[in-house]
Amino acid sequence: MFERLSARLREAVERLRGRGRITEEDLEATLREIRRALLAADVHLEVARAFVEEVRQRALGQKVLESLTPAEIVLATVYEALKEALGGEPRLPVLKDRxxxxxxxxxxxxxxxxxxxxxxxxxxxxxxxxxxxxxxxxxxxxxxxxxxxxxxxxxxxxxxxxxxxxxxxxxxxxxxxxxxxxxxxxxxxxxxxxxxxxxxxxxxxxxxxxxxxxxxxxxxxxxxxxxxxxxxxxxxxxxxxxxxxxxxxxxxxxxxxxxxxxxxxxxxxxxxxxxxxxxxxxxxxxxxxxxLGMGDLASLAERVREAGLEAEAPKPAKEITLEDFLRQLQGLKRMGPLTEVLSLMPGAARVLPPGAGVDEKALRRLEAIVLSMTPEERKDPRVLNASRRRRIARGSGTTVQEVNRLVKAFEETKALMKSLERRKPRGLMGMFRR
The missing domain is CATH 3.40.50.300 (P-loop containing nucleotide triphosphate hydrolases)
Incomplete structure (x- = not known):
C-alpha cells in the first residue's frame, strides 16, 4: 500500500535536492506535484487542498525560501503535515472494567x-x-x-x-x-x-x-x-x-x-x-x-523483539554454522513478509522500485535445503560429498546446483565476515591503523 503515493511524493521533494535557495515559483511547483500525488492516491479533493495549504503555511513559517537545504525542510514539513493528517499522536480505545x-x-x-x-x-x-x-x-x-x-x-x-x-x-x-x-x-x-x-x-x-x-x-x-x-x-x-x-x-x-x-x-x-x-x-x-521513504525503525525493532532475534549474542565468524543460518532464516519469517520488513528500513524505498519484492519461494527452498541436512552436515558443510548433495537435493525438492550455490554462498559470506573481523579496529590505536 501507498507505493504510488510514496514514489510521487518523494519525486516531488527530490526535485529540490542539491539546490541552493529556491524561489516561490519552485515551492509552488512542488506543492502542485504534492497535490497531484494525493489526488492520484484517491484522496478527497478538499482534503488534498487543505493538506497542501497546511504544507505551504508550515514551509513559509520555516523560511524554506531562505534556506540552503530546501528539500530537507520541505520533506520534514510534509512529514509533519502527514502525521497530523493521519491523527497526530497514536490513540487506542480507553478500557474500563466493563x-x-x-x-x-x-x-x-x-x-x-x-x-x-x-x-x-x-x-x-x-x-x-x-x-x-x-x-x-x-x-x-x-x-x-x-x-x-x-x-x-x-x-x-x-x-x-x-x-x-x-x-x-x-x-x-x-x-x-x-x-x-x-x-x-x-x-x-x-x-x-x-x-x-x-x-x-x-x-x-x-x-x-x-x-x-x-x-x-x-x-x-x-x-x-x-x-x-x-x-x-x-x-x-x-x-x-x-x-x-x-x-x-x-x-x-x-x-x-x-x-x-x-x-x-x-x-x-x-x-x-x-x-x-x-x-x-x-x-x-x-x-x-x-x-516518505524514511523507514520505520520502531516497528522494525518491535518485529525483531517479537521474533526473538535480538536475544541472540553474535558469534565469531569461524563458529557460525548452517544451523545458525537456519535459525536466522526462520526468525526472519516470524517477522512477517520480507517485503514489508524491507519497507521499514530507512532509504529502502529509494533502492527498491515500486512493486519490487522478495522471492519468498526462493527463501523457502533455501530453508528446505538446510532442513534436509543432518546436524553434522549443518555444522561442517565440508563433509558434503557428491552423494550427500544428491540426497539433500532429493529431500528438499531442489537440484544439486541449488545445493551447491547455497553452500558456496555460505562459505563466501563466512570468509567475508572473517575478513571484516580482522580489519575491525582494536582500542584507541586501532582507530588510526590503516
Whole structure:
C-alpha cells in the first residue's frame, strides 16, 4: 500500500535536492506535484487542498525560501503535515472494567475478521473477550465468526434471526456475567451500500446495548467512497474510532488520509494481514515516515523483539554454522513478509522500485535445503560429498546446483565476515591503523 503515493511524493521533494535557495515559483511547483500525488492516491479533493495549504503555511513559517537545504525542510514539513493528517499522536480505545464495543461498516469491509483479531489482541493483554455474532443479514456471517472465535479461543454468542435488541441485551449481559467477560465485541450487520434500513437497525441496537465505542471498519481499498461511508455512519450511530483493513493490499491510501481528516475520529488499528495476529495499533508518525521513504525503525525493532532475534549474542565468524543460518532464516519469517520488513528500513524505498519484492519461494527452498541436512552436515558443510548433495537435493525438492550455490554462498559470506573481523579496529590505536 501507498507505493504510488510514496514514489510521487518523494519525486516531488527530490526535485529540490542539491539546490541552493529556491524561489516561490519552485515551492509552488512542488506543492502542485504534492497535490497531484494525493489526488492520484484517491484522496478527497478538499482534503488534498487543505493538506497542501497546511504544507505551504508550515514551509513559509520555516523560511524554506531562505534556506540552503530546501528539500530537507520541505520533506520534514510534509512529514509533519502527514502525521497530523493521519491523527497526530497514536490513540487506542480507553478500557474500563466493563467494555462493549460495536463494529460497524459496509459488507466486505472486514468487520467479522476484525472482530476476531480484536478479541485475540486484547486476550493476549489479559482481557476476557466475548464475541457477539449480530450480523443476521450476510449468509454464513455467524458461522464465520463462530469458526474464527474457535480459532482464537474466544466464545461466541450468536444472535437469532429477527431477535429484538432488548433480548440481545439481556442474553449478552447474562453471558458476560456468568463467564466474567469484560470486553464484548459486537459484529453488526452490513450492506453493500449505506441505506436507511441498515442505519435504523444499527440505531436501535445501539440504543439497547449502549456501547462505549463504535468502531467503523473501513476497507483501505475503497478510496474516496470511504469518505461518504464514514460520514453516513458517523451521522447516524456516532463513530468514535476507525479501523483500517487491508493495509497490506494494493490500496492507494486515500481512505486513510480522507476518513481521518473529515470525521476527526482517530484511527485506532490497522489490519496488516489476513492472519488472526494481523492487527496492529495505528501509529501516524510511523506510517508518515514509511510513506516518505524514511523507514520505520520502531516497528522494525518491535518485529525483531517479537521474533526473538535480538536475544541472540553474535558469534565469531569461524563458529557460525548452517544451523545458525537456519535459525536466522526462520526468525526472519516470524517477522512477517520480507517485503514489508524491507519497507521499514530507512532509504529502502529509494533502492527498491515500486512493486519490487522478495522471492519468498526462493527463501523457502533455501530453508528446505538446510532442513534436509543432518546436524553434522549443518555444522561442517565440508563433509558434503557428491552423494550427500544428491540426497539433500532429493529431500528438499531442489537440484544439486541449488545445493551447491547455497553452500558456496555460505562459505563466501563466512570468509567475508572473517575478513571484516580482522580489519575491525582494536582500542584507541586501532582507530588510526590503516
Amino acid at each position: 467494555n462493549l464495543w460495536f463494529l460497524v461498516g459496509l459488507q466486505g469491509s472486514g468487520k467479522t475478521t476484525t472482530a476476531a483479531k480484536l478479541a485475540l489482541y486484547y486476550k493476549a493483554k489479559g482481557r476476557r473477550p466475548l464475541l457477539v455474532a449480530a450480523d443476521t443479514q450476510r449468509p454464513a456471517a455467524r458461522e464465520q465468526l463462530a469458526l474464527l472465535g474457535a480459532k482464537v479461543g474466544v466464545p461466541v454468542l450468536e444472535v437469532g434471526d429477527g431477535e429484538a435488541p432488548e433480548s440481545i441485551r439481556r442474553r449478552v449481559e447474562e453471558r458476560a456475567r456468568q463467564e466474567v467477560r469484560d470486553l464484548i465485541l459486537v459484529d453488526t450487520a452490513g450492506r453493500l451500500q449505506v441505506d436507511e434500513p441498515l442505519m435504523e437497525e444499527l440505531a436501535r441496537l445501539k440504543e439497547a446495548l449502549n456501547p462505549e465505542e463504535v468502531l467503523l471498519v473501513l476497507d483501505a481499498m475503497t478510496g474516496q467512497e470511504a469518505l461518504a461511508v464514514a460520514q453516513a455512519f458517523d451521522a447516524r450511530v456516532g463513530v468514535t474510532g476507525l479501523i483500517l483493513t487491508k493495509l497490506d493490499g494494493d490500496a492507494r491510501g486515500g481512505a486513510a488520509l480522507s476518513a481521518r481528516r473529515v470525521t476527526g475520529r482517530p484511527i485506532y488499528f490497522a489490519g496488516v494481514s489476513e492472519k488472526p495476529e494481523g492487527l496492529e495499533p495505528f501509529y501516524p508518525d510511523r506510517l508518515a515516515g514509511r510513506i
